[in-house]
Amino acid sequence: MTKFYLNYLEELEAEAIFVLREVVAQFQRPVILFSGGKDSIVVTHLAKKAFFPAKIPFPLLHVDTGHNFSETMTFRDQLVAELGLELIIGSVQESINQGKVREEQGKHASRNELQITTLLDTIEREQIDCAIGGGRRDEEKARAKERFFSHRDDFGQWDPKNQRPELWNLFNGNYHKGEHFRVFPISNWTEMDVWNYILKENIQIPSLYFAHDREVVWRNESWIPVSEFIELEENEKVVTKKIRFRTLGDITITGGIESTADSLESIALEVASMRQTERGNRADDKRSETSMEDRKKQGYF
Amino acid sequence: MEISTNQLLRFTTAGNVDDGKSTLIGRLLYDSKSIFEDQLQAVATTSKRRGIDGVDLALFTDGLKDEREQGITIDVAYRYFTTPKRKFIIADTPGHIQYTRNMVTGASTANAAIVLIDARKGVTEQTRRHSFIASLLHIPHLIVCVNKMDLVEYNQEVYARIVEEFEAVASKLVIKDIRFIPISALNGDNVVNTSKIMTWYTGAPLLDELENLHISSDYNKIDARFPVQTIIRPQSTTYRDFRGYAGRLMSGILRPGDEITILPSGLQSKIKSIQLHNQELSEAFAPMSVTVTIEDDIDVSRGDMIVRRNNLPEQAQNFDAMICWLSSQPAQVGGKYSIMHTSNSTKAIVQSVVYTIDMETLERSTEKLNLTMNAIGRIRIKTAKPLMIDAYRDNRHTGNFILIDDATNETVAAGMIV
Numbered sequence: 008m009t010k011f012y013l014n015y016l017e018e019l020e021a022e023a024i025f026v027l028r029e030v031v032a033q034f035q036r037p038v039i040l041f042s043g044g045k046d047s048i049v050v051t052h053l054a055k056k057a058f059f060p061a062k063i064p065f066p067l068l069h070v071d072t073g074h075n076f077s078e079t080m081t082f083r084d085q086l087v088a089e090l091g092l093e094l095i096i097g098s099v100q101e102s103i104n105q106g107k108v109r110e111e112q113g114k115h116a117s118r119n120e121l122q123i124t125t126l127l128d129t130i131e132r133e134q135i136d137c138a139i140g141g142g143r144r145d146e147e148k149a150r151a152k153e154r155f156f157s158h159r160d161d162f163g164q165w166d167p168k169n170q171r172p173e174l175w176n177l178f179n180g181n182y183h184k185g186e187h188f189r190v191f192p193i194s195n196w197t198e199m200d201v202w203n204y205i206l207k208e209n210i211q212i213p214s215l216y217f218a219h220d221r222e223v224v225w226r227n228e229s230w231i232p233v234s235e236f237i238e239l240e241e242n243e244k245v246v247t248k249k250i251r252f253r254t255l256g257d258i259t260i261t262g263g264i265e266s267t268a269d270s271l272e273s274i275a276l277e278v279a280s281m282r283q284t285e286r287g288n289r290a291d292d293k294r295s296e297t298s299m300e301d302r303k304k305q306g307y308f
Numbered sequence: 309m310e311i312s313t314n315q316l317l318r319f320t321t322a323g324n325v326d327d328g329k330s331t332l333i334g335r336l337l338y339d340s341k342s343i344f345e346d347q348l349q350a351v352a353t354t355s356k357r358r359g360i361d362g363v364d365l366a367l368f369t370d371g372l373k374d375e376r377e378q379g380i381t382i383d384v385a386y387r388y389f390t391t392p393k394r395k396f397i398i399a400d401t402p403g404h405i406q407y408t409r410n411m412v413t414g415a416s417t418a419n420a421a422i423v424l425i426d427a428r429k430g431v432t433e434q435t436r437r438h439s440f441i442a443s444l445l446h447i448p449h450l451i452v453c454v455n456k457m458d459l460v461e462y463n464q465e466v467y468a469r470i471v472e473e474f475e476a477v478a479s480k481l482v483i484k485d486i487r488f489i490p491i492s493a494l495n496g497d498n499v500v501n502t503s504k505i506m507t508w509y510t511g512a513p514l515l516d517e518l519e520n521l522h523i524s525s526d527y528n529k530i531d532a533r534f535p536v537q538t539i540i541r542p543q544s545t546t547y548r549d550f551r552g553y554a555g556r557l558m559s560g561i562l563r564p565g566d567e568i569t570i571l572p573s574g575l576q577s578k579i580k581s582i583q584l585h586n587q588e589l590s591e592a593f594a595p596m597s598v599t600v601t602i603e604d605d606i607d608v609s610r611g612d613m614i615v616r617r618n619n620l621p622e623q624a625q626n627f628d629a630m631i632c633w634l635s636s637q638p639a640q641v642g643g644k645y646s647i648m649h650t651s652n653s654t655k656a657i658v659q660s661v662v663y664t665i666d667m668e669t670l671e672r673s674t675e676k677l678n679l680t681m682n683a684i685g686r687i688r689i690k691t692a693k694p695l696m697i698d699a700y701r702d703n704r705h706t707g708n709f710i711l712i713d714d715a716t717n718e719t720v721a722a723g724m725i726v
Contacts, residue, residue, distance in 0.1 A: 011561070011593050012524035015316035015395040024597035025556045028537040032610055034653070056585040060550055061542035082506070144386045151385045171719045172382060172409055172634050174416040175708045176556070181717040195397055197388045198702045282345040 016204055022198055023050075023192035024142035026155055027177065030137055030190050036064035037190075038095060040126075040308060041067040041078035045212055046141025048086075049201055050192055052210050054139075055090065068138065070126050071183040072118040073100040074257040076235045082213040085126040099127030117260045120181060127163040127306050130187055137188045137226035138179070140308050145197040146285070149300035155194050163306030189308075192230035198285050202275045210273070218251045220270045229262025253278075253285045317523055320399040320414035320447070322407075323424035323439035332424065332493035333387060333400055334365025340502035340515060341387035343368060357551040363518040365493075369400055376718045384414050391501055393519040399614040403687075406665070408682035411441050412632045412722050416708070419523045422514075425488075427460045431473040433668060437476075440670050443481035444630060444684065444724070446704055448526045450478075450486045451517055457506065458492040462507045482701070485521075489514055513643070527594040531698065532560030533621065533706045535650035536616040552583070553608055558705035559651065560616070562594040567617040570608055571696045576617060577604040594705070611652040613696045621706060623694040628662065628726040630700075632684050635713065635720035639679035639687070645720065649693060649709040656711065662686040679721075686726065700724035 013021060027050075031039050041047045054063045067087060068225060087094045099121050102108045106245060107128070108121045130138060144151045152167050156178040159165060170177055180188055193201070223230035224243045230250050231237065236259045239245070250263035251274070268277045299307075314460050323329035337343050344391040349463045362516055369385065399414030401407070415421060421442040425435055442450055442472065460466045467490045478486050489498055490509050497503035498513040512520075540552040562568075582602045584587045592598045595638040601616060608614075615621060633639055639658055647656035662675040664685035700707030713723035 010313075010524075011529055012315060012527075013596065014312060017505075018316045018595065021556060021595055021597040028554050028597070032538045055552070058540055059583075059585045059599070060544070060547045060552075061540050062544075078474050145388045151387065152383050168383065172413040172722070174710060174722045176558075176650075176705065176720075177710045178708065178709070179648065179719045180710055181646070181712055181719070183717065195386070195388070197390070197395075198393070199390065244652055284344045284346055290499070 016200065016207060019193070019196055019200060020053065020056075020204070022195065023053045026190060026192040027139070028052050028095065028140060028180070029156075029178050029180070031058070033178070034137035034188070036133070036135050037125065037139060038067045038068040038133070038135050039065065040138050040140045041064075041069050041094075042067070042141070042255065042308075043076075043083050043213060044141065045201055045205065045216065046143065047191065048141075048210060048212055049196075049204060050139060050141045051086065051090070052208060053192060065182065066095050066135075068095045068097065068129065068135070070122045070129070071099065072099045072122060072257050074118055074234075074259050076213070076215055076232075076258050076261075078088065078213050078215050079166045079255060082211075086211075095129065095133055097125045097245070099125045100129065101125075106175055116244060118257060119260060120307075122308075123163075123302065123306050124308070130163065137190055139190045139192065141193060142189075142191045142308060143196050143198075143201075144194050147299045149297070149303050153191055154196060155191055156180050157189045157191065158182065159187050159189060159306065163187070165303050165306070166191075167300070167304070199275075200279055202271075202278050204248075206275050208270045213255065215252045215255060216274065218249050218266045220247055221250055222246070223248050223250060223263060227262065230265070231260075231262055232258055234258045253281075314394055315523060315568045316395045316397065317420065317518060318397045318399065318418050319422060319518065320401055320418040320442075320640060321422045321424070322401060322411055322413070322442070323427075324434055325425060326523060327426045328493045329400075329424055330366035330369045332422075332453065332455065332491070332499065333398060333501060334368040335493045335496055335499045335640060336398075337368055337387065337389055337516065338363075338365055339496055340341065340389050340391055359716065367695055370523070376691045379451060385411050391515065391519060396518065408437075408441065408684065409634045411438065412445060412634075415442055415445040415447055418447050419452060419526050420518065420521060421447045421455055422451045425452060425454050425470055425474070427456045427466055427470065430470050431489045435474070436477055436670055437667055439477055440665075441684075443483050446482065446701060446724075448483070448485060448523070449521050450481075450483045451491075451514065452486065452488045453514060454488065454490045457490045457495055457497060457503075458495050460552060462490075462492075462497075462503075463722045464506075467509075467594040487511075487517055490515065499676050525562065528559035528703050528705070530560055530569075531612075531619055531703060531706075532562050532566075532616045532620070533558040533696075533703065534562060534600065535651075535652070535696075535706075536608055536610055536612045536614065537599040537651045538610055539608070550601070552601050553614065554597075554599045555614075555651065557592055557594040559594045559703050560619075561591055562614075562616075563591045568602065568614050569617045570606060570616060571613045571620070571621065572623060572694055573606070573612070575606045577602040577603075579603075605642075611650075613650065615696075621696045621698050624697055625691050625694050626659075626688070628686060628688055629678075629709070629723040630684065630726060631679065631687050631711075631724070632722045633679040633720065635718055636681050637716075637720065638681075644714070647689075647695075647709055648712065648716055649697070650696050650706055652695055654695070658711075659688040659690050662688060666684065688722075689723075697725050699726065
């Protein structure tokens with residue numbers, strides 16, 4: 008006899024597909040914010056399932072900081088080609104060249120915050136009214152307050168204290184001209200759910216997530232990859248380690264962990280036994296206790 | 309973790325600022341080993357800075373900057389934990405400011421509600437209000453936790469008296485499944501682990517109850533209701549003539565071959581196929597998201613509902629609803645709003661307020677008929693076109709709606725069709 012209930016992954020998938028379909032029904036010009044990380048890959052996979060046998064009915068938007076892992080870029084281009092989608096690129100380098108933002112200086116300089124300006128400019132330029140993100144509520148305390156349909160005013164700002172209540176399966180995506188929405192279909196997923204889903208669906212992910220040998224330096228309690236974008240201090244020693252990345256961001260701020268996990272199965276097992284949160288290796292979240300909240304209010308992902 | 313059969317349970321917690329709600333959630337997370345080391349470290353540091361011995365479990369639920377500064381919760385926050393048996397989503401709703409609005413939001417998707425009672429205070433007005441809202445929203449399961457048992461010397465009589473008091477409240481509720489547990493969130497008694505002190509309590513600790521609640525029947529599996537969200541037309545060479553209706557089953561079961569009616573047109577057809585991505589399904593049930601194709605070439609669009617021919621919802625333009633007002637702008641009798649109901653939206657007029665609920669006494673009042681923020685009442689509503697509705701008590705998913713203020717685009721009311 009068939010069971011008439013869904014298991015938790017099936018229910019999360021059904022919820023995410025429902026949300027993605029609401030986006031297409033309610034917005035004129037949605038995009039998926041695609042970083043090349045596992046969460047935006049999962050969202051893209053869910054969109055593929057939601058609209059099959061049609062193509063995903065919206066483009067991907069990549070905010071390109073210029074400080075990328077080359078593996079991420081290759082992966083992005085292959086995925087876009089395979090799905091037959093349009094790719095919109097917002098370039099942080101261009102924002103810098105145009106004088107809209109100023110590059111941070113010093114050892115801990117990163118282009119993380121500069122992305123906000125580029126993202127909001129691109130949203131305006133392309134007349135995007137809904138940016139779909141892979142944000143999850145379990146990631147961070149400010150994100151725990153996010154709605155599925157999250158309103159942004161005409162300056163792209165989030166007002167966490169004055170959000171629309173979200174009841175049942177009803178998502179109010181009404182907005183005034185100039186405003187937009189951020190939509191988070193996998194709000195209710197945890198890191199473990201994402202890995203279990205990638206494993207179940209056998210979703211392709213960048214090789215960076217698998218254990219590999221890489222030149223790294225020990226900085227901010229994690230292994231930061233050596234690249235042309237970071238300056239080494241005198242006392243920092245470059246070593247080659249077998250590492251993998253648990254999250255992917257800019258190459259300058261994404262720390263790797265020592266690991267031998269080289270298959271989806273072994274990664275899922277490793278994540279299940281982790282005792283640190285995934286954002287613990289992200290220098291962008293370590294700046295202050297409220298760094299995510301502060302950035303999100305300004306229009307961050 | 310076993311993926312194939314483990315279910316997802318959503319629950320909401322209601323309580324006052326100082327009845328130990330945050331401590332209880334912290335305890336559940338901590339004892340179920342859902343706290344990461346860096347989170348524990350951060351909370352230990354803050355506890356020490358605030359001069360607290362050990363780790364203050366309540367700090368695990370700290371949120372926004374203002375909330376930390378003021379030591380309060382402003383908005384619903386969602387927390388997650390997993391045990392070998394289930395995945396849990398907690399809608400952590402604040403107890404004081406705008407509690408009705410937030411609790412209704414958290415309760416709307418919950419399988420279960422936890423109501424906390426301070427063992428020293430017994431059943432309070434707040435307890436009554438929380439239980440009333442849980443009942444109004446038809447949360448299927450209610451777990452009453454009598455907390456702070458450590459402060460009444462784990463006395464069985466105190467517990468028994470509170471249970472009896474609550475039974476009096478419960479007799480007026482529509483919730484059929486109510487359980488009671490004596491706990492100490494602070495010391496961990498009967499939260500995840502069985503209390504070593506309250507040996508007189510023979511029931512299971514809270515987590516056991518949450519792991520074993522029967523939730524597969526929480527969805528209505530009888531009345532097939534498939535609101536069409538969007539139309540899928542690939543117009544590619546491979547799928548030249550494909551026309552699929554994408555949506556999520558709000559209730560019931562659909563199978564290929566089922567004789568169906570499309571509402572509001574009333575046109576009839578048969579289900580040709582049900583798909584999820586590239587898989588052909590032999591049946592679909594709530595809450596699955598699927599794509600349906602039908603035998604005949606009929607015009608179907610967003611907002612239409614596919615139902616079984618012999619089991620139709622009511623089609624109505626005039627109906628009554630219980631409503632929770634969510635906006636600082638009071639309800640305008642005669643005022644026009646946008647209404648969202650399943651995948652349908654249209655205009656609606658609030659024709660009259662039939663009565664309001666006095667949130668102190670929980671009695672109906674036909675004197676004070678103004679619906680201000682956090683007020684609950686019964687209204688008569690008229691919509692610009694017929695909606696396909698069921699009573700909320702029969703179907704939580706086709707019996708609900710929201711009202712939107714067209715000037716501000718804010719969601720101003722949550723409605724439950726009577």
